[in-house]
Amino acid sequence: MGNVIVVSQRPSDAGELVGLARSIGDPVIVAFQDSAERVEELLSYGCRVYRVKSSRPEVLARATSTLYNELKPKLIVGPNTRNVKDAMAWVAGLHDIHMAPDVAGVRVEPDGIIYKRGFLSERVVMTVKAPYPAIILVNPRVAEPAPRGGVGELIELNVGDTMVRVLEVKAKELSGVNLEAAEIIVGVGRGFKAKEDLSMAFELAKLLGGQVGGTRPIAADLKWLPEDAWIGISGKRVAPKLYIAIGVSGAPQHMSGVSGSKVIVAVNKDKSAPIFKQADYGVVADLYKFIPVLIDVLKRRRGST
Amino acid sequence: MVCRLGNIVVLVKASLNPEVVRQNPDGTFDIDYTPLKISDVDRNALEEAARLRQVFGGKVYSVTVLTWGPLRAREKDLRLAVQEALAKVADEAFVVADESIIPGDYTVTANVIAAVIKKMGLNPSLILAGEVSIDESTYQIPGRVATKLGLPYVGYVKRIREVRGDRLVVERDLEDYIEVLEVPLPAVLSVTQEVNEPRPPTLIQIRMASRKPIHMLTLKDLGLDVKRQRSILDMRVVTVSRKQVLIEEASMEKAALKLVEHLEKEGVLRF
Numbered sequence: 001m002g003n004v005i006v007v008s009q010r011p012s013d014a015g016e017l018v019g020l021a022r023s024i025g026d027p028v029i030v031a032f033q034d035s036a037e038r039v040e041e042l043l044s045y046g047c048r049v050y051r052v053k054s055s056r057p058e059v060l061a062r063a064t065s066t067l068y069n070e071l072k073p074k075l076i077v078g079p080n081t082r083n084v085k086d087a088m089a090w091v092a093g094l095h096d097i098h099m100a101p102d103v104a105g106v107r108v109e110p111d112g113i114i115y116k117r118g119f120l121s122e123r124v125v126m127t128v129k130a131p132y133p134a135i136i137l138v139n140p141r142v143a144e145p146a147p148r149g150g151v152g153e154l155i156e157l158n159v160g161d162t163m164v165r166v167l168e169v170k171a172k173e174l175s176g177v178n179l180e181a182a183e184i185i186v187g188v189g190r191g192f193k194a195k196e197d198l199s200m201a202f203e204l205a206k207l208l209g210g211q212v213g214g215t216r217p218i219a220a221d222l223k224w225l226p227e228d229a230w231i232g233i234s235g236k237r238v239a240p241k242l243y244i245a246i247g248v249s250g251a252p253q254h255m256s257g258v259s260g261s262k263v264i265v266a267v268n269k270d271k272s273a274p275i276f277k278q279a280d281y282g283v284v285a286d287l288y289k290f291i292p293v294l295i296d297v298l299k300r301r302r303g304s305t
Numbered sequence: 306m307v308c309r310l311g312n313i314v315v316l317v318k319a320s321l322n323p324e325v326v327r328q329n330p331d332g333t334f335d336i337d338y339t340p341l342k343i344s345d346v347d348r349n350a351l352e353e354a355a356r357l358r359q360v361f362g363g364k365v366y367s368v369t370v371l372t373w374g375p376l377r378a379r380e381k382d383l384r385l386a387v388q389e390a391l392a393k394v395a396d397e398a399f400v401v402a403d404e405s406i407i408p409g410d411y412t413v414t415a416n417v418i419a420a421v422i423k424k425m426g427l428n429p430s431l432i433l434a435g436e437v438s439i440d441e442s443t444y445q446i447p448g449r450v451a452t453k454l455g456l457p458y459v460g461y462v463k464r465i466r467e468v469r470g471d472r473l474v475v476e477r478d479l480e481d482y483i484e485v486l487e488v489p490l491p492a493v494l495s496v497t498q499e500v501n502e503p504r505p506p507t508l509i510q511i512r513m514a515s516r517k518p519i520h521m522l523t524l525k526d527l528g529l530d531v532k533r534q535r536s537i538l539d540m541r542v543v544t545v546s547r548k549q550v551l552i553e554e555a556s557m558e559k560a561a562l563k564l565v566e567h568l569e570k571e572g573v574l575r576f
Contacts, residue, residue, distance in 0.1 A: 009480070056484070057460065081480040086460040089448030096412050098534040101443055119540065120323040120440055124334045127539040134534075163457040167474065168485035184573070208574070220499060233442060234497075242573040252323045253439075263573050264547060265564065271553075280548040281567050283560050293557040297565055301576050 001025045002074035002132070005067055006047075007088070009055065011038055013079040015145030018045045020138060022146055024108050025074050030064055030157070039154060046150020050157040058162040061087035065094055066159065068133075075113065076135040088135050099135035100128065105142060121233055122256035139237070140180065175226040177211050184210030185240045187231060187258065188224075190217050191247015191268060191287050195224040200291045201246060207298050213238065215254045232257040247287050250275030267291070310471065310490060311430035312363035314422060315354045315395065316447065319386040320344040321373055321440040326542060334540035336408075337375055341382035343389050346435025348503040349496050353465060354433055355394040356501065360468050366427050367395040370417050371402040372409025373440075384519075392506035392514035399425055403523045410533040415446055419453030420527045425520070431473075432493040436461055444495075451493035459488050463499040 004021035008014040008031040021027035028048045031038075032055045042049045052063040060083060064076065068091065076091070078084045085101050092099035104125075105116040112131040119126040179185060186205040188198055198212070205212045212229060213219075219230035231238055232254040239260030246267045248254060255278050258264065266279035269286045276282040283290060319341040327335040354365050367390035371383055379402075387398045399421050406413050422429060432454075434447040444460070451458030464476040469487065477484045478497055488494070506514070524531065550567065554560040568574040 055479075057479070082461055082478070083480050085444045086448060086479075089445035089460070090452055090458060092411070092445060093415055093449030093452030096416075098410075098412060099443070099445055101445070114538065118543075119442075120321055120326055121442075123323055123326045123543055125541050125543055126537060127541075129536045129538055130534050163489055164459060165487040166484055167487055170483045170485070172482055174481070216498075234437065242568065242571075259543070263568065263571050265568070271551075276551065277549060278545055278547055280571075281550050281552060281564060283552045283564055285554075285557060285560055290557050290560060294561040294564065297558070297561040301565065 003028065003071040005030060005064060005071065005073045005076040007060065007064060007076065007078035007084055008042065009079055009081045009084055011041060013140075014042055014045065015148075016140065016143045017077050017079065017138070018047070018146040020106065020143035021075070021077055023143070028067070028071065030060070030067060032060060041148075043152035043154060044148040044150055045146050046152050048153045048155060050155050052157050052159065055083050056166070057083050057086035057090070058164055059159055060084065061090040062159040062162070063157050064088070064091050066157070068095060072133075074132045076133070078135070078137045080137045080139065085137060088137065092135050095133075097133050097135060098130040100130070101137040103136045103138045103142065106136065106138065118256065121252035122259050123252065173226050174228045177229060179211055179213050179229065179231065179236050179238050182211040182238065182240050184208045184242045185231075185238055185244070186210055186212050187214060187243060187245045187248055188212065188218055189215040189245065189248030189254070192218070192224075195222070197288070198224060200287075200295070204244070204291060204295055204298075207295060207302070208242075210240070210242070215248055215251070245275055245279065246291065248275055249273050250278055309362040310468070311361060312428055313354045313358060313361050313365045314427050314429040314432045315347070315350050315365065315367050315390060316418060316432065316434035316450070317347045317351070317367045317369045317386060317390045318344040318435075318438045319369060319371060319373075319379070319383045320438050323439055328542040332541055332544070334542050336373060336540065337378065341373060341379060341386065343386040344435055344438040344440070346437055346439075346496070346498055348389075349498055349500050350433040350435050351390055351393040351395075352501045352503040353496055357431070357465070357468075358394060361430060363430065364396045365394050366429070367391070367398045368418055368421050368427075369398065369400045370406070370409070370414050371400065372407065372414060374404070374407040376402055376404055376407060387519055388511070388514050389506065391517045391519070392510040395517070397517060398519045399427075399522060400519060401522045401524070401527070405524055406531060406533075408537060409441075410535045411443060411445055411449065412534050413531045415449035415453055416531060417524070417527065417529065418446070418450050420529050421522065422454065424527050430491045432456070432491070434493070434495045436495040436497050447493050447495035454493070456491055456493050457488055458493045459486060460495045462494045462496045465494070465500065
């Protein structure tokens with residue numbers, strides 16, 4: 001056994017990360033949120049919790065690096081948020097150790113860790129072995145959450161100032177929708193000609209009890225949807241029971257984000273669109289003609305039962 | 306006011322092309338026959354270098370490390386990626402192609418890039434890179450390079466707002482918020498695709514590029530000895546087992562009814 005540093009950004013990520021860390025060694029947690037509730041939750045995993053003042057990557061990196069020198073951990077585990085990815089790249093570089101984000105499966109061996117991760121927009125799965133110490137950032141649901149009810153110890157960790165100065169912090173406009181947990185998702189792409197037209201997608205989603213997400217051009221470039229509704233390689237990875245892609249061409253950067261869906265439906269007027277090869281059911285139709293009719297059919301079905 | 310801030314280095318990767326994934330008969334990934342192309346976000350880094358070069362006033366260098374073999378078969382793809390950097394903005398290109406660092410290893414790649422920058426005397430005031438590569442997508446090389454050079458690092462830059470003396474004011478796009486930061490130069494920045502709209506090089510630029518120097522380097526030239534950490538045990542193509550049932554009906558009503566029937570059978574719709 002050895003020490004494992006668990007880096008936590010959100011209340012929801014700590015349980016599984018501590019669970020994974022326990023299967024490898026003795027966890028300590030580095031966290032950076034200040035609410036009393038949050039600290040209480042972290043302490044209930046029964047390990048030491050190092051609290052840092054800020055979620056900025058530089059601060060997190062320095063704190064983790066300081067602990068790395070002190071604890072000589074076998075492994076650092078964390079979630080795949082931008083802040084943590086950025087901070088861990090710095091820690092990995094500083095200590096010349098292996099690091100992998102977006103890890104989808106882990107096996108612990110005496111002389112190293114074996115992990116699986118998607119590669120080439122999830123079209124290939126790579127299995128890698130890396131020696132200890134290493135950093136792996138794991139996807140949700142890779143490990144079982146650790147039990148709570150323990151008594152931990154809280155330590156404040158202060159790190160020095162960084163060379164980068166913050167002039168301003170702006171909150172992002174977010175929808176607050178948790179696409180990762182949605183069972184049905186309506187995905188919208190460039191086939192929609194105007195922002196107002198997305199109302200069709202929202203109506204369909206509402207009728208099905210689902211949520212709306214979008215491709216990079218829709219969410220990140222045109223900003224017709226909030227950024228947390230962006231599905232794809234730099235956005236969210238989702239795994240609904242039903243994904244209905246409307247006016248989506250099927251670029252690998254988007255499709256990698258929906259590869260875990262049970263059933264994929266595509267609606268596109270271009271019969272040669274790559275999405276039809278990656279869908280279970282493809283409707284070759286103009287979305288502006290088809291979606292209103294589909295909504296109508298669903299309403300009638302609902303009314304008749 | 307004309308500033309003279311110095312040289313810019315742009316990191317450019319020849320990535321495996323995710324749109325042309327080749328497969329061996331046994332289902333493993335056929336890496337040797339999957340072509341390379343310039344990693345998409347690197348185009349944004351090159352465009353940003355073109356925008357900033359007037360202000361910086363120095364030279365622009367591109368640095369590329371070949372991470373996928375077989376070395377001999379990669380010559381053409383590698384050249385295409387590097388020539389795009391030269392056509393777009395770079396004055397000179399530095400390429401490290403060496404059998405001993407194939408396949409790539411993140412620790413090794415970062416050390417090699419840092420060695421090129423130091424040993425070749427590139428003396429950058431700014432190092433620009435794409436936030437992520439289209440093949441490995443690990444978001445880590447720019448941050449690692451910064452630690453090797455002892456420079457400040459800012460990732461996920463969605464906008465470079467202004468040059469303020471010997472500092473840059475940038476916007477960093479983090480998980481839940483955006484920060485406006487002042488970064489002292491020299492520094493390493495990774496940019497996102499939001500930072501600009503890359504324009505392809507013009508015909509004249511492409512023609513001019515053929516006259517610009519490409520410096521081919523090996524680890525021996527850099528006096529480097531590296532130790533790889535990663536062993537790739539397996540690479541397997543994910544087989545898409547989607548049903549691919551096409552519904553083509555002149556009547557939208559018929560198409561909708563058919564789709565609903567299929568989805569009910571799948572058990573994903575409930576009324």
